[in-house]
Amino acid sequence: MNNREKEEYLREYEQLKKKGKPFFPYAIMKDSVMFLVVAAVLITMSLVLGAEMGPKADPTTTTYTPRPEWYFFFLFELLRVLKPPALVPIATVGIPTICMVLLLALPFYDRGAERIPWKRPIATITGILIIIAMAKLTLLGASAGSPSEIELATKPQYEQGKAIVAESGCLACHAIGENGAHGGLGPDLTEIGSKIPRSAIKQSVEIGPGIMPSFRGLGEEDLNAVADYLASLN
Amino acid sequence: MKSPFPSRTKKADQAGNGAAPDENGAVVEEPKPSRKEKLSGHKDLAVHHGGEAGKDVAGWVDSRTNATGIFTAMMSRHVPKGTNWFYTLGSATMFIFAMQAITGVILSMYYTPSATQAYASITHLTNDVFLGEFVRGLHKWGASLMIILIFLHMARTFFFGAYKYPRELNWVIGVVLLILTMVMGLTGYLLPFDQRSFWATIVANNITASGPVVGPYLADFLRAGPDFSATTLSRFYALHMLVVPGLIGGLIGAHLFLVVKLGTTAPPWVRAARPKGAQRSEAVVAGVAVADSDEVSVSSNGVVANGSVEAVAEEADQAKSKTEAPEAAAGPEVTEAESAPEEPEAPEEPEAPADDEETTS
């Protein structure tokens, strides 16, 4: 916007304001109706959906699902899309940071005088695409359940390790056979035994490389069972 | 929506009429004396009813702060023509933030921010305390609603181009508010200290740690050390109930200050420019009643296409006014009527007699 456009805008706005109505009671009325609607929705949600609690946090247990609140699903899913380890920092911090900076600086690079949505198609279409992308990612995140079952057949001596893996939430990030998160945060573990040695597997589970949490809390015995089971997958 | 304050409307109308038929913009919207009247009114009360200490105090405070004056100015300030339901999203966000503050304070009365007791204190609140689960539910779902509303509000300001001159700074403040609101969601999620929240927070923290340069330090700070510990919880608690809400409250104040100072935008498709001023004053003389634009748009087409419908409706009304008051149908009016309503339902709006921006300005 150059100075002339700015002045023009202010003049036009002055007139529009003159033709407008006093905040009280007109705007206040609408705001109050909106308050009532929001309050009604909120109270209904609270009464119907309640506020249930999961089991107590326990750093040593094996069952959990690392699922964020739904409004972080889109970030979580972004991680899944860009999962190669080299890209993880980009996905986790790089992209959100860039998005935030772009959002913050919006008024400073979009300086055109035009405000009507259909007369500035680039901004409008970009906005709509971003909304669609976020909605899609959120839905994907919501449908990625918390599986706790592995259907892949295994030898009896590895059943214990398989059970621990199944109920430890590994499948929230990893895929094993048909189960788990395909294209999830972590790599597919279906053939992990043929990719890295047992010691490396055990170390991974114990340390929790990258964003994977550490499972040291499982204890030596369970860790060994998990490592045995995963090493048998090939 | 019929005006619940007819007398007030009329007054505003008259004021508008008196100052109206000019284009040089020297109109004072609200008659100045009213504020002084109010002030002197307080004094009178104080003198005549010495027993009413309340009024005295009000007058005392007022004479020092001009609270009434500021309040009146805020209330009687004009919102521009075409302001529609989308403009309620910001104040709805504020409303839900206030709700979060209230329910949050109630929750904090029962909550113990320690790794060993947090879970038990929330279980106790949920199961034993009267209405405990209800208040928790309000706070929990309020968080989700606030996120939804803040995104809707942001979308509104984005698509309306409301971030452009002169409101750039308000957009910047808004983005910071958005980030802080997300931080509230993140820090609050850990507090119940159940399995879900605990492990999700660990993952979130690991995500933070994977960031470049500052990532590991930030994660260490949040965790309060290299390991997830009891201090982590109290750190999140302090952030969640003191630091971040304080920042949000302050920034909302700045945000609203700018909203009042700069005024809210009109929907971008609403135009004021009408070079046929003289002609319209004829319509005033003819005493033609034209429908309240607000009523027309809301009742005829619901919320969505408010502004544009409004413009159409106005032109339609002018067309109608032509038939009702033939002397108003001079030359330029005809051209306006030609470009008039594609939507047939607009002229059929029955609620006619109300104030009209068209005729008064």
Ligand code: HEM
């Ligand atoms: C705690 C969160 C927020 C609160 C309580 C809040 C409140 C408000 C209120 C009450 C208004 C008056 C007009 C309206 O209601 O639409 C407003 C206007 C505005 N807000 Fe917000 N807001 C918040 C967050 C945001 C965010 C996240 C953005 C964008 C990134 C934003 C950008 C704006 C802009 C640009 C305006 C001026 C709009 C205009 O003049 O038409 N706000 N805000």
